[in-house]
Amino acid sequence: MEFRAAIVIVFLSCLSCAVCYDYKTVLQKSLLFYEAQRSGKLPADQKVKWRADSALNDKGRNGEDLTGGYYDAGDYVKFGFPMAFTATVLSWNILDHEKAYTKAGVLEDGRKAIKWATDYLIKCHVGDNQLYGQVGLGQLDHDSWTRPEDMTMERPAFMINASAPGTDLAGETAAAMAAASLVFKSVNATYSALLLKHARQLFDFANNYRGKYSDAITDANTFYPSSNYPDELAWGAAWMYRATGEKKYMSVVDEIYPTIQYWDGFSWDDKKGGLDLLLATLTGQSTYLDKLKSYCDYQFTKTTKTPKGLIYYSDSANLRSVNNLLLICLEAAERGINADSYRKEAKKQIDYMLGDSGFSYVVGIGNNYPTHAHHRSSSCPDHPAECGWSFFNSDLKNYHMVEGAIVGGPGANDSYIDTRKDAPHNEVACDFNAAFQSCIAILVELGY
Ligand SMILES: *[C@@H]1O[C@H](CO)[C@@H](O)[C@H](O)[C@H]1NC(C)=O
Ligand SMILES: *[C@@H]1O[C@H](CO)[C@@H](O)[C@H](O)[C@H]1NC(C)=O
Ligand SMILES: *[C@@H]1O[C@H](CO)[C@@H](O)[C@H](O)[C@H]1NC(C)=O
Numbered sequence: 001m002e003f004r005a006a007i008v009i010v011f012l013s014c015l016s017c018a019v020c021y022d023y024k025t026v027l028q029k030s031l032l033f034y035e036a037q038r039s040g041k042l043p044a045d046q047k048v049k050w051r052a053d054s055a056l057n058d059k060g061r062n063g064e065d066l067t068g069g070y071y072d073a074g075d076y077v078k079f080g081f082p083m084a085f086t087a088t089v090l091s092w093n094i095l096d097h098e099k100a101y102t103k104a105g106v107l108e109d110g111r112k113a114i115k116w117a118t119d120y121l122i123k124c125h126v127g128d129n130q131l132y133g134q135v136g137l138g139q140l141d142h143d144s145w146t147r148p149e150d151m152t153m154e155r156p157a158f159m160i161n162a163s164a165p166g167t168d169l170a171g172e173t174a175a176a177m178a179a180a181s182l183v184f185k186s187v188n189a190t191y192s193a194l195l196l197k198h199a200r201q202l203f204d205f206a207n208n209y210r211g212k213y214s215d216a217i218t219d220a221n222t223f224y225p226s227s228n229y230p231d232e233l234a235w236g237a238a239w240m241y242r243a244t245g246e247k248k249y250m251s252v253v254d255e256i257y258p259t260i261q262y263w264d265g266f267s268w269d270d271k272k273g274g275l276d277l278l279l280a281t282l283t284g285q286s287t288y289l290d291k292l293k294s295y296c297d298y299q300f301t302k303t304t305k306t307p308k309g310l311i312y313y314s315d316s317a318n319l320r321s322v323n324n325l326l327l328i329c330l331e332a333a334e335r336g337i338n339a340d341s342y343r344k345e346a347k348k349q350i351d352y353m354l355g356d357s358g359f360s361y362v363v364g365i366g367n368n369y370p371t372h373a374h375h376r377s378s379s380c381p382d383h384p385a386e387c388g389w390s391f392f393n394s395d396l397k398n399y400h401m402v403e404g405a406i407v408g409g410p411g412a413n414d415s416y417i418d419t420r421k422d423a424p425h426n427e428v429a430c431d432f433n434a435a436f437q438s439c440i441a442i443l444v445e446l447g448y
Helices: 002-016 023-036 080-096 098-103 107-124 138-142 167-183 189-208 218-222 230-244 247-260 272-283 287-302 318-334 339-356 389-393 430-446
Strands: 125-127 130-135 157-161
Touching: 023 098, 023 107, 023 430, 080 098, 080 107, 080 130, 080 167, 080 430, 098 107, 098 430, 107 125, 107 130, 107 167, 107 189, 125 189, 130 167, 130 218, 138 218, 167 189, 167 230, 189 230, 230 247, 230 272, 247 272, 272 287, 272 318, 287 318, 287 339, 318 339, 318 430, 339 430
Parallel strands: none
Antiparallel strands: 125 130, 130 157
């Protein structure tokens, strides 16, 4: 009997998985991923040593310095729209869950990850109504498989302006800067004020000249086409209100909100879920929470799941969509909506990603993780060895590890093949990690 009891206890403690995943380590490694994505001149304290300076010649049409920022994904284009979204999400997360970053010993690194984006976004904002939104050409960039340090293709820069506006891009960039200004308020008041100054100008630009950025920057249409802009205008306005307390920004929310009342999605293209969370806190009104509850209840109970229990939206980058959902519902839980059940389901989904299905979809986490991520810079052997398409097509493992990056993830039947050739399931991207890291930080803060 005693023997049997011992087995039961071992079995139970394994099920409750108190020590299965070290979320603090995952948080640390996610920040290493952002280091690996850095473009421009790298600082002396760079921890990811297999990267070096790159794209030092990135310039605007009039020679403006556009070095810095993040490479988008497995490629080297700097797409401003998802980059700004990444900066907003990371800022929001540190702002509201600073304790998690402190607990994991990465508060400084977390702030640096934001600043790497916002320093670049400041450079892109070259005039009150002029914002560069892309450096590099999608197809030309994707045609080559090389190290970022060695690339030679043309990297033109594209902007939005008064005659070719982009309310979504300017609104999201204003949101990023407003959120970051709050993060840096207690760290460096000068930098915080600079961010807020740019945020104010960019928000006015977004509001006064309305249009879709991907109509102005047409190369982005193939990669990050914006479906519409009112959500970013309202999201930007809500962040401006949070950063300044000025009522004029809430008037813009009031003007726009009735036109975007439908479904609460959240992604680089859809800000409604995040907006409702922000408004729930800023206004104290329950309508926003009611909407979020319907959304999360539906998604958690009605969405298709894989046989092993992963929420399944689509065959391409499914984990991105799942993490975006989990972030919204973990934040809803923070506001008292079905807290226990949402947190339990979110932990289950996250644990699937970290290894419960028998495979970890996060590079460098666990014992069995992607070694062939669709990611140019980590795949290529060190200079002067050849990289190129023959390396891409080979079965050789990626030469370096892009630690902390989450890949697109499995297909409908938990199926997954670890090959560079499968971008829909095996690519990594800055925006994937933004929501993923944010969920992890919330789990750390909860003490899970
Ligand atoms: C405004 O932006 C559009 C689209 O990027 C560009 O074609 C145009 O030349 C820009 N106008 C000015 C004055 O820079
Ligand atoms: C604070 O930010 C300003 C503006 O970016 C910068 O010039 C200054 O060096 C920063 N100060 C510190 C102590 O980092
Ligand atoms: C998943 O499995 C089901 C049942 O075995 C099968 O009908 C379906 O075609 C599979 N889907 C994929 C994408 O493999």
